[in-house]
Amino acid sequence: MNAPSSMTPEAKAFRCTGCGACCSEFWINVSDADVRRICADTGLGVMEVVEFASPATVEGDVEEEGWVPFGPDPADSGLMTLKTDPETSTCRFLQDSLCTIYESRPMACRLYPWDRDYPTYDSSRIGLEILTEECPYENDGDEGVDALDELFDQDDREGDAYEARIETWRRLGAPDDPVLFLRFLRFPLNGSVKATEDDAITSDAGRGIPTAAS
Numbered sequence: 001m002n003a004p005s006s007m008t009p010e011a012k013a014f015r016c017t018g019c020g021a022c023c024s025e026f027w028i029n030v031s032d033a034d035v036r037r038i039c040a041d042t043g044l045g046v047m048e049v050v051e052f053a054s055p056a057t058v059e060g061d062v063e064e065e066g067w068v069p070f071g072p073d074p075a076d077s078g079l080m081t082l083k084t085d086p087e088t089s090t091c092r093f094l095q096d097s098l099c100t101i102y103e104s105r106p107m108a109c110r111l112y113p114w115d116r117d118y119p120t121y122d123s124s125r126i127g128l129e130i131l132t133e134e135c136p137y138e139n140d141g142d143e144g145v146d147a148l149d150e151l152f153d154q155d156d157r158e159g160d161a162y163e164a165r166i167e168t169w170r171r172l173g174a175p176d177d178p179v180l181f182l183r184f185l186r187f188p189l190n191g192s193v194k195a196t197e198d199d200a201i202t203s204d205a206g207r208g209i210p211t212a213a214s
């Protein structure tokens with residue numbers, strides 16, 4: 001558990017207006033824990049949920065977290081992301097500007113546009129990190145720092161666990177087959193996926209655009 005955070009005033013007053021711009025401008029990278037939650041919640045198979053983006057497509061740095069080696073050439077690395085709709089190039093779960101997997105949306109979605117930094121050794125701070133110019137947020141929100149802290153802690157735990165699995169995959173020789181990687185992560189290619197107790201979201205904080213049914 002990290003030191004309790006403070007929040008910048010802008011971050012505390014942030015309110016998402018639900019425009020959906022951040023669901024249509026980025027590749028949403030996911031961990032295996034994110035994918036288990038989505039598959040368990042929707043009944044979809046892993047092949048219907050994720051795809052792998054190449055460094056050339058997303059102009060990514062393969063040295064950063066989340067990149068999976070597929071063979072010896074770093075250019076063949078892949079970033080596990082939510083599938084995009086080929087017609088609209090938006091997240092496949094965005095419909096009529098609403099999130100259809102609100103309850104199981106990934107950590108990247110819950111935590112956008114916040115970021116936690118460490119201005120001193122024993123203090124942390126949550127601030128806004130707006131990555132899209134089209135984020136028409138309002139300043140009348142009331143975000144709870146404790147709830148967001150919990151989410152950041154869980155995101156750290158799940159990110160570290162996923163990185164450790166990627167490292168094992170690398171040590172095993174990093175075959176150039178993303179489907180094999182999904183099997184290595186223990187996802188059945190045909191069949192349902194169960195979330196584990198550890199996958200449970202411990203906080204209902206975080207941004208999102210629920211559908212009316214959520």
Ligand code: SF4
Pocket residue numbers: 022023024028082091092093094095098099100101102105106109208209
């Ligand atoms: S909030 Fe929902 S619709 Fe938007 S990118 Fe995330 S999963 Fe997709």
Ligand code: SF4
Pocket residue numbers: 015016017018019020021022023112113132134135136137207209
């Ligand atoms: S975070 Fe910003 S860009 Fe994303 S849906 Fe909310 S207002 Fe729109």
